[in-house]
Amino acid sequence: MGGMKVVSFALLVVLLLCVDVEVARGxxxxxxxxxxxxxxxxxxxxxxxxxxxxxxxxNGKGGWCKPLPRGKQCHCYC
Incomplete structure (x- = not known):
């Protein structure tokens, strides 16, 4: 039973980290x-x-029109 709590907690932490990364990217x-x-x-x-x-x-680097399979799209530099 204790092992299940640890696994559940670890999955919750991973889920929260993934959501945080998406928010930061957005x-x-x-x-x-x-x-x-x-x-x-x-x-x-x-x-x-x-x-x-x-x-x-x-970052002050700007962007460019990046060629992609569906046509060029605006891409901002890192």
């Missing part, structure tokens, strides 16, 4: 690709992506 533009940015095909859109990342990410 609060920052850094190191993420953002399909919600919209089109990212032209040089002008790349500049807008860069500015968007500069404003939303504290």
């Amino acid at each position: 609060n920052s533009l850094c190191c993420n690709t953002h399909p919600e940015f919209g089109k990212c095909d032209t040089k002008d859109e790349e500049g807008k992506c860069n500015q968007w990342c500069l404003k939303g990410c504290s």
Whole structure:
């Protein structure tokens, strides 16, 4: 019975850590690709992506239009 409590507690801790990581990732533009940015095909859109990342990410590195299988998407540098 005591072993079951330890396993349950460990699973709860892992679940809470996973949720915390998702919340942290959702609060920052850094190191993420953002399909919600919209089109990212032209040089002008790349500049807008860069500015968007500069404003939303504290690392001051900006972003670029990253080629992905579904088309280019705005990606903010780490």
